[in-house]
Amino acid sequence: MMEQDMQEILFTREQLSARIKEIAAQISEDYRGKAPVVIGILRGSFIFMADLVRELDIPDMTLDFMSASSYGSGTVSSGLVDIKLDTSEPITGKDVILVEDILDTGNTLSRLVAELQKRNPASIRLCVMLDKPERRVKPIQADYTGFQIPDGFVVGCGLDYDQKYRQLEYIGILKPEIYE
Numbered sequence: 001m002m003e004q005d006m007q008e009i010l011f012t013r014e015q016l017s018a019r020i021k022e023i024a025a026q027i028s029e030d031y032r033g034k035a036p037v038v039i040g041i042l043r044g045s046f047i048f049m050a051d052l053v054r055e056l057d058i059p060d061m062t063l064d065f066m067s068a069s070s071y072g073s074g075t076v077s078s079g080l081v082d083i084k085l086d087t088s089e090p091i092t093g094k095d096v097i098l099v100e101d102i103l104d105t106g107n108t109l110s111r112l113v114a115e116l117q118k119r120n121p122a123s124i125r126l127c128v129m130l131d132k133p134e135r136r137v138k139p140i141q142a143d144y145t146g147f148q149i150p151d152g153f154v155v156g157c158g159l160d161y162d163q164k165y166r167q168l169e170y171i172g173i174l175k176p177e178i179y180e
Contacts, residue, residue: 006172024055035060044101047158106138
């Protein structure tokens with residue numbers, strides 16, 4: 001049933017895996033000798049983040065999580081960002097890598113970056129699996145990007161529609177009749 005709900009499969013598991021290895025190699029090089037805190041934004045980033053950190057060659061990294069949303073159960077960002085779970089450890093003076101599934105309007109990541117900057121980290125960099133620049137309403141860009149995608153409602157590999165489809169090992173565009 002899941003695959004028939006897709007309008008198009010954008011990226012296979014193999015394509016995702018290959019790109020994650022490339023991103024991890026770049027991050028590992030950029031953070032050589034450092035001890036960054038990798039912060040995943042739940043729930044969407046959990047699969048991407050797990051795949052990414054397993055590929056990183058950074059022995060002293062630590063992991064943390066936040067949860068924030070501007071979608072609820074809809075398909076369009078409300079523009080209001082609700083931080084539901086905050087980091088468990090202080091980030092003052094630390095290098096932070098914020099990991100998110102998708103950079104869309106920029107509302108969520110702009111709010112989270114602003115919040116984290118108040119805590120005086122040494123640096124903050126953004127790593128996103130998908131970037132949808134044509135929908136951007138906030139001036140924010142990722143430092144590490146898996147794939148740039150066209151406008152369309154995407155699911156799979158952690159991305160969901162109303163808590164469904166996260167478990168798919170590929171990323172696909174959901175047929176509009178599924179959510180309209």
